[in-house]
Amino acid sequence: xxxxxxxxxxxxxxxxxxxxxxxxxxxxxxxxxxxxxxxxxxxxxxxxxxxxxxxxxxxxxxxxxxxxxxxxxxxxxxxxxxxxxxxxxxxxxxxxxxxxxxxxxxxxxxxxxxxxxxxxxxxxxxxxxxxxxxxxxxxxxxxxxxxxxxxxxxxxxxxxxxxxxxxxxxxxxxxxxxxxxxxxxxxxxxxxxxxxxxxxxxxxxxxxxxxxxxxxxxxxxxxxxxxxxxxxxxxxxxxxxxxxxxxxxxxxxxxxxxxxxxxxxxxxxxxxxxxxxxxxxxxxxxxxxxxxxxxxxxxxxxxxxxxxxxxxxxxxxxxxxxxxxxxxxxxxxxxxxxxxxxxxxxxxxxxxxxxxxxxxxxxxxxxxxxxxxxxxxxxxxxxxxxxxxxxxxxxxxxxxxxxxxxxxxxxxxxxxxxxxxxxxxxxxxxxxxxxxxxxxxxxxxxxxxxxxxxxxxxxxxxxxxxxxxxxxxxxxxxxxxxxxxxxxxxxxxxxxxxxxxxxxxxxxxxxxxxxxxxxxxxxxxxxxxxxxxxxxxxxxxxxxxxxxxxxxxxxxxxxxxxxxxxxxxxxxxxxxxxxxxxxxxxxxxxxxxxxxxxxxxxxxxxxxxxxxxxxxxxxxxxxxxxxxxxxxxxxxxxxxxxxxxxxxxxxxxxxxxxxxxxxxxxxxxxxxxxxxxxxxxxxxxxxxxxxxxxxxxxxxxxxxxxxxxxxxxxxxxxxxxxxxxxxxxxxxxxxxxxxxxxxxxxxxxxxxxxxxxxxxxxxxxxxxxxxxxxxxxxxxxxxxxxxxxxxxxxxxxxxxxxxxxxxxxxxxxxxxxxxxxxxxxxxxxxxxxxxxxxxxxxxxxxxxxxxxxxxxxxxxxxxxxxxxxxxxxxxxxxxxxxxxxxxxxxxxxxxxxxxxxxx
Numbered sequence: 001x002x003x004x005x006x007x008x009x010x011x012x013x014x015x016x017x018x019x020x021x022x023x024x025x026x027x028x029x030x031x032x033x034x035x036x037x038x039x040x041x042x043x044x045x046x047x048x049x050x051x052x053x054x055x056x057x058x059x060x061x062x063x064x065x066x067x068x069x070x071x072x073x074x075x076x077x078x079x080x081x082x083x084x085x086x087x088x089x090x091x092x093x094x095x096x097x098x099x100x101x102x103x104x105x106x107x108x109x110x111x112x113x114x115x116x117x118x119x120x121x122x123x124x125x126x127x128x129x130x131x132x133x134x135x136x137x138x139x140x141x142x143x144x145x146x147x148x149x150x151x152x153x154x155x156x157x158x159x160x161x162x163x164x165x166x167x168x169x170x171x172x173x174x175x176x177x178x179x180x181x182x183x184x185x186x187x188x189x190x191x192x193x194x195x196x197x198x199x200x201x202x203x204x205x206x207x208x209x210x211x212x213x214x215x216x217x218x219x220x221x222x223x224x225x226x227x228x229x230x231x232x233x234x235x236x237x238x239x240x241x242x243x244x245x246x247x248x249x250x251x252x253x254x255x256x257x258x259x260x261x262x263x264x265x266x267x268x269x270x271x272x273x274x275x276x277x278x279x280x281x282x283x284x285x286x287x288x289x290x291x292x293x294x295x296x297x298x299x300x301x302x303x304x305x306x307x308x309x310x311x312x313x314x315x316x317x318x319x320x321x322x323x324x325x326x327x328x329x330x331x332x333x334x335x336x337x338x339x340x341x342x343x344x345x346x347x348x349x350x351x352x353x354x355x356x357x358x359x360x361x362x363x364x365x366x367x368x369x370x371x372x373x374x375x376x377x378x379x380x381x382x383x384x385x386x387x388x389x390x391x392x393x394x395x396x397x398x399x400x401x402x403x404x405x406x407x408x409x410x411x412x413x414x415x416x417x418x419x420x421x422x423x424x425x426x427x428x429x430x431x432x433x434x435x436x437x438x439x440x441x442x443x444x445x446x447x448x449x450x451x452x453x454x455x456x457x458x459x460x461x462x463x464x465x466x467x468x469x470x471x472x473x474x475x476x477x478x479x480x481x482x483x484x485x486x487x488x489x490x491x492x493x494x495x496x497x498x499x500x501x502x503x504x505x506x507x508x509x510x511x512x513x514x515x516x517x518x519x520x521x522x523x524x525x526x527x528x529x530x531x532x533x534x535x536x537x538x539x540x541x542x543x544x545x546x547x548x549x550x551x552x553x554x555x556x557x558x559x560x561x562x563x564x565x566x567x568x569x570x571x572x573x574x575x576x577x578x579x580x581x582x583x584x585x586x587x588x589x590x591x592x593x594x595x596x597x598x599x600x601x602x603x604x605x606x607x608x609x610x611x612x613x614x615x616x617x618x619x620x621x622x623x624x625x626x627x628x629x630x631x632x633x634x635x636x637x638x639x640x641x642x643x644x645x646x647x648x649x650x651x652x653x654x655x656x657x658x659x660x661x662x663x664x665x666x667x668x669x670x671x672x673x674x675x676x677x678x679x680x681x682x683x684x685x686x687x688x689x690x691x692x693x694x695x696x697x698x699x700x701x702x703x704x705x706x707x708x709x710x711x712x713x714x715x716x717x718x719x720x721x722x723x724x725x726x727x728x729x730x731x732x733x734x735x736x737x738x739x740x741x742x743x744x745x746x747x748x749x750x751x752x753x754x755x756x757x758x759x760x761x762x763x764x765x766x767x768x769x770x771x772x773x774x775x776x777x778x779x780x781x782x783x784x785x786x787x788x789x790x791x792x793x794x795x796x797x798x799x800x801x802x803x804x805x806x807x808x809x810x811x812x813x814x815x816x817x818x819x820x821x822x823x824x825x826x827x828x829x830x831x832x833x834x835x836x837x838x839x840x841x842x843x844x845x846x847x848x849x850x851x852x853x854x855x856x857x858x859x860x861x862x863x864x865x866x867x868x869x870x871x872x873x874x875x876x877x878x879x880x881x882x883x884x885x886x887x888x889x890x891x892x893x894x895x896x897x898x899x900x901x902x903x
Contacts, residue, residue: 006250006251006252007124007247007250007251008260009243009244009247009259009260009261010352010353012124012243012246012247012250013070013097013099013243013353015123015124016068016070016099016119016241017068017069017070017099019119019123020066020068020101020115021068024066024101024115025064025066026066026067026068026101026102027062027064027066027067027068028067028068028069029050029051029062029067029068029069030069031069031070031071031072031097031354032044032049032050032071032072033072033304033305034072034073034074034300034301034304034306035304035305035306035313035605036049036050037050037656037659037660042312042313042316043073043074043075043076043301043313043316044071044072044073044074045073045074045075046071046073046098046240047069047070047071047073047098047099047100047240048100048102048217048238048240049071050069050071051067051102051104051238052656053656053657053660054104055104055174055175055219055236055238056174056175056656059657059660061104061105061106062104064106065103065104065105065106066101066102066103066104066106066107067101067102067104068100068101068102069099069100069102070097070098070099070100070243070353071097071098071100072095072097072300072304072354073095073096073097073098074094074095074096074297074300074301074316075094075096076094076297076316076319076320083418086289086290086293086294087257087285087286087287087288087289087290087293088286089208089255090208090248090254090255090256090257091211091242091244091245091248091255091256093244093256093293093296093297094293094294094297094320095293095296095297095300095301096242096243096244097242097243097244098240098241098242098243099240099241099242099243099246100238100239100240100241101115101237101239102236102237102238102239103236103237104234104236105234105235105236107237108218108220108235108237109141109142109145109218109237110145110149112216112218112237112239113142113145113146113149113150113180113216114145114149114150116182116214116216116239117150120182120213120214124246124250126184126213126249126250128151128152130184130185131152131156131182131183131184131185132156132157132158132182132183132184132185132198132205132210133146133152133156133157133158133180133181133182133183134157134158134159134160134164134165134179134180134181134183134205135157135158135159135160135165135178135179135180136159136160136161136162136165136166136178136179136180137159137160137161137162137165138178139165139178139180139218142178142180142218143157143159146180155199156198156199158198158199158202158205160202164179164181165178165179165180165181166178166179167179167217167219167238168217168219168223169222169223174222174223175219175221175222175232175236176219176221176222176223176229177217177218177219177220177221177235178217178218178220179215179216179217179218180215180216180218181212181214181215181216182212182213182214182215182216183198183205183210183211183212183213184210184211184213184249185209185210186208186209186210186211186248186249187208187209187254188209189209190209191209193207194207194209198210211245211248211249212245213241213242213245213246213249214239214240214241214246215239215240215241216237216238216239217237217238217239217240218235218236218237219232219235219236219237219238220232220235243261244256244259244261244262247259247260247261257289257292257293261349262289262292262293262296264345264348264349265291265292265295265296265342265345265346265349266288266289266291266292268292268341268342268345269287269288269291269292269328269332269342270288272328272332272334272338272341272342273288273328273332273333273334275288275332283331284331284332286331287327287328287330287331287332288332290323290324290327291324291327291328291332291339291342292342294320294321294323294324294339295324295339295342295343295346295368296346297317297320298317298320298321298324298339298368299343299346299347299357299364299368300346300350300354300357301313301316301317302317302360302363302364302367302368302603303354303356303357303359303360303363303364303603304356304603305602305603305604305605305621307367307605307621307622307623307713307714308321308367308371308713309713309714314621314713315416318371318416319416319417319418319419321339321368321371321372321375322371322375322415322416322419323416323418323419323422324339325338325339325372325375325376325379326379326419326422326423329379336376337369337372337373337376338372339368339372340365340366340368340369340372343361343364343365343368344361344365347361347364360601360603363603363623366623366624367623367713370623370713371713382409382415383423385409386409386415386420386423386424389401389402389405389406389409390424390427390429393429399428399429399430400429400430400431400432401420401424401429401430401431401432402432402435403431403432403433403434403435403436403437403438403439404435404439406420406431406432406435406436407435407436407439407440410436410440417431417433417436421433461490461493461494461495462548462549462551462553464495465487465488465490465495465509465551466548466549466550466551468487468488469487469488469509469511470550471549471550471551472509472510472511472512472513472550472551472552473511473512473513474513474514474516474517474552475512475513475514476513476514476515476516476525476574476691477650477691479514480514480527480573480574480576480579481514481571481572481573481574482512482513482514482571482572483512483569483570483571483572484510484511484512484513484569484570484571484572485510485511485512485567485568485569485570486508486509486510486564486565486566486567486568486569486570487509487510487511487566488508488509488566489506489507489508489509489564489565489566490506490507490508490509490553491504491505491506491507497565497566498563498564498565498566499563499564500558500561500562500563500564501558501561501563502558502560502561503557503558504557504558505555505556505557506556506557506564507553507554507555507556508529508540508553508554508556508564509551509552509553509554510552510554510570510572512572513545513552513554513572514572514573514574515527515542515545515552515554515572515574516545516574516579516582516690516691517545517546517547517552517553518544518545518546518547519547519689519690520609520688520689520690521586521589521608521609521610521611521690522582522586522611522612522690522691523544523582523610523611523612523613524544524545524546524555525542525545525574525575525578525579525582526542526543526544526574526575526578527542527572527573527574527575527578528540528541528542528559528572528573528575529542529554529556529570529571529572529573530570530571530573531564531568531569531570531571532571538558538562538563538564539558539559539560539562540556540557540558540559540562540564540570541556541557541558541559542554542555542556542572543555543556543557577613578613579691580693580698581612581613581614581722581723581724582611582612582613582691583690583691583692583693584693584698584699584700584721584722585611585612585613585615585616585720585721585722585724586611586616586688586690586691586692587648587680587692587693587696587698587699587721588616588638588699588702588719588721588722589609589611589616589618590678590680590684590686590688590692591638591641591642591680591683591684591696591699591702592618592634592638592702592704592717592719593606593618593620593664593684593686594637594638594641594683594684595633595634595635595637595638595641596618596620596634596717598637599630599633599634599637600622600626600630603621603622604620604621604622605620605621606618606619606620606664607619607620607621607714611690614720614724615705615718615719615720615721615724616718616719616720616721617716617717617718617719618716618717618718618719619710619714619715619716620714620715620716620717621713621714621715622713622714622715623713625707625708625709625715626707626715626717631704631707631717634704634717635702635703635704635719638702639701639702641680641681641683641684641696642696642697642699642700642701642702643697644681644683644696645695645696645697646680646681646683646695646696647680647694647695648678648679648680648692648693648694648695649678649679649680650676650677650678651676651677651679652674652675652676652677653674653675653677654674654675655674655675655687658675658677658687659687661677661685662685663675663677663679663685663686663687664685664686664687665686665687675687676688676689678690678692680696698722699721699722700721700722700723700725700726701721701722701725701726701729702719702720702721702725703719703720703721703725703728703729704717704718704719705718705719705720705728706718736750743757768802769804779798779809780809780812780813780816783796783809783813784813784816784817792821792822792823792898793822793823793824793825793891793894793898794813794822794823794824794825794826795823795824795825795887795890795891795894796825796826796827796887797826797827797828797829797883797884797887798826798827798828799828800828800830801830802830803828803830803835803874805828806826806827806828806830806835806837806874807837807874809826809837810824810826810837810838810839810872811839811872813826813839814839814841814872817841820841821841821843821844821898822839822840822841822844823838823839823840823841823844823849823854823894823898824837824838824839824840825837825838825854825855825858825887825890825891825894826838827858827883827886827887828883829880829883832880833864833876833877833878833880834859834862834864834876834877834878834879834880834882834883834886835874835875835876836854836855836858836859836866836874836875836876836877836886837855837872837873837874838851838852838854838855838872838873838874839851839871839872840854840870840871840872841871842871844898845870845871849870849894849897849898850870850873851868851869851870851871851872851873852867852868852869852870852873853867854873854890854893854894855867855868855873855874855875856873856875857886857889857890857893858875858877858886858887858889858890859875859876859877859886860877861877861882861885861886861889862876862877862878862879862880862882862883862886863877863878863879863882864876864877864878864879865877
């Protein structure tokens with residue numbers, strides 16, 4: 001694919017990294033994951049994102065303080081999304097690689113500009129007379145460097161505003177500064193609208209004639225909370241050059257899809273579709289490029305552990321994958337699951353730089369194929385419904401599809417909003433995105449309301465209480481008891497000043513509480529409130545605690561009556577046994593998570609958890625069942641770590657520092673600016689607000705009880721720990737000893753003894769079947785004689801102890817009757833239940849007689865049901881006393897229906 005004498009995309013990447021590392025001492029930093037540590041974005045959108053903690057001063061810079069990288073990036077959602085342009089413009093992608101060099105308080109403008117100019121003009125030899133420079137409108141320093149030091153003619157240096165040439169800050173405050181961009185005159189004045197140059201027509205820089213190949217950001221300012229800009233003591237450099245764009249330029253291609261980085265994928269898609277690129281319609285070429293782009297992005301994402309789902313980044317990947325399937329099906333006539341076949345080409349193109357594509361190849365293929373098949377199951381029905389919506393909109397002269405209806409498409413058929421918008425756009429319609437979001441929000445709100453204890457501060461009563469009394473102070477990490485003042489009382493959703501009475505349930509808000517509120521998967525504490533003052537003592541049972549914003553709301557019930565008023569002081573006491581058991585199971589969850597990652601790999605990501613005093617479960621992303629050996633390894637690794645008896649380390653730090661330190665966070669969990677990090681040695685480190693044991697030895701033991709799928713690509717593992725695990729082992733031991741006693745054998749010989757008994761049972765079953773067959777043959781012979789003598793059908797009750805024997809008789813009768821016209825309906829009382837089996841000849845089936853309908857009607861008379869094929873069926877009922885009645889009615893029905901003689 002690469003023209004003779006030009007650099008391949010792989011070579012350009014290597015040349016860039018080598019140039020800055022070997023010649024200018026930059027540290028090569030491997031690409032970070034597409035799953036960012038920064039919680040403000042779903043996918044890594046730029047090469048500088050992994051370095052934000054260094055730019056902000058949170059982490060130390062490398063030594064020397066300069067770095068170079070080729071970073072995996074994706075822009076699929078939000079304001080930075082390039083999705084609608086993919087395949088339709090020469091250079092937009094959902095996934096791309098960003099080459100960048102960075103200085104952390106080291107070199108600045110002059111050296112950064114000089115290195116960029118050297119690489120562009122000397123290393124890859126772009127002609128200087130085709131290069132144009134833009135600088136920020138007040139950045140005269142950069143203009144002078146380009147003009148006086150690099151020799152760029154002043155007329156090819158353009159001043160631009162903040163929209164194009166000022167970066168940052170990354171948040172509300174932080175480092176920021178002017179940018180300088182390098183543009184390449186890629187196609188010249190080959191079109192009438194491209195005549196002239198940017199010095200007189202700056203808009204030309206935004207046309208396809210020019211390519212912005214490099215952007216240099218000079219972070220020299222700091223923006224504070226009031227929007228004031230002040231000079232930074234240490235100035236930083238952040239640069240970015242798209243690998244796909246520079247490869248397009250150097251390989252002399254008109255669009256990035258024709259470079260060796262992407263064309264093999266376009267070609268693979270063309271071969272699957274049996275078409276040729278640029279030899280068909282523009283729509284065909286667009287579809288080929290969309291498939292190439294989307295499967296590349298999806299493959300990299302899945303390799304980084306992102307599983308298609310209906311939430312967050314998983315939703316983005318599901319949307320991309322389904323969008324590609326739909327384009328392949330509609331515009332390329334591709335049938336069935338096909339996209340997964342292209343993963344091999346992604347691997348072959350990129351595995352040298354990104355070995356995870358090779359390491360996780362089969363996992364990627366399996367994930368993509370499973371998602372394709374799921375989508376194909378619903379695509380036809382969903383597409384039909386969308387067509388109906390479009391027709392309905394046409395009939396009402398409405399060009400906008402209802403938000404409620406397109407949400408139903410998403411919810412029922414798995415149609416991502418973006419996919420619906422694509423299809424609607426092709427038909428000349430748009431979609432009500434605000435209505436869709438409103439419907440989505442309403443569904444989530446309804447789901448939250450349906451969950452026990454899941455309340456939001458938007459509830460008026462809680463909002464009012466929070467405003468009146470302020471947040472609850474939680475002291476439960478350090479103590480299980482506290483003196484607290486009652487700040488608010490709620491009965492049936494209404495705020496009250498006092499509450500009393502036997503069996504009166506109410507909610508209480510205190511100023512201080514030792515009670516842990518349900519969050520992070522851990523259930524709320526149980527315990528009590530007590531009061532010794534007054535004419536009578538008081539005890540309040542606390543059954544649960546929920547967190548409503550910053551309020552801790554205690555679920556309460558009076559023990560033996562009493563009353564309580566706002567403003568009273570109470571002793572709040574957490575049940576220590578319940579708390580300790582919850583802490584044991586929560587810590588066990590951290591160990592299980594770490595063990596799963598060791599056994600299955602880093603693609604395992606937490607998808608949810610539930611922790612209580614009784615047991616725990618952990619949901620995680622993985623697309624297949626664990627083998628028994630893998631489960632044993634997970635359990636062994638977790639229990640081995642318990643024996644290490646590592647101490648708990650609790651650290652508080654800001655969110656970015658926590659994630660940079662290696663702490664694992666749940667993607668969907670919301671974290672405050674200051675987070676709590678729980679570590680046990682080097683084995684596990686997680687962001688977690690839950691309660692935990694001081695030493696791992698306190699857990700004692702973990703026993704896994706089950707593992708299975710709960711959703712597409714999501715597994716659940718359940719387990720017990722501590723005393724619960726010990727009791728489970730004792731229960732199993734007791735059952736084994738009982739079994740051994742019944743078998744009259746030592747426990748160690750139980751498996752062998754059971755195997756021997758099973759073999760004997762199989763032999764006896766074989767003898768029983770042989771005897772049944774002999775008996776059946778005799779009864780069949782008698783029934784055949786009756787058939788030949790009396791009627792063209794056989795309807796009778798037979799004596800057999802097994803359903804298989806009943807089926808055997810019906811099958812033998814059908815075999816003996818062969819091509820004759822027949823209806824067979826047999827019944828038997830087996831285990832105090834009515835059982836029916838029917839067989840019907842082909843010619844009677846053709847006349848509308850159905851074995852399935854016969855047994856269904858017979859079973860209904862016996863208070864049951866069933867059915868089957870027209871030629872052979874079985875059914876059952878719970879009232880065998882009505883078998884005779886059922887057979888009589890069916891015999892009459894057959895007599896009225898069948899008119900052809902059996903002979």
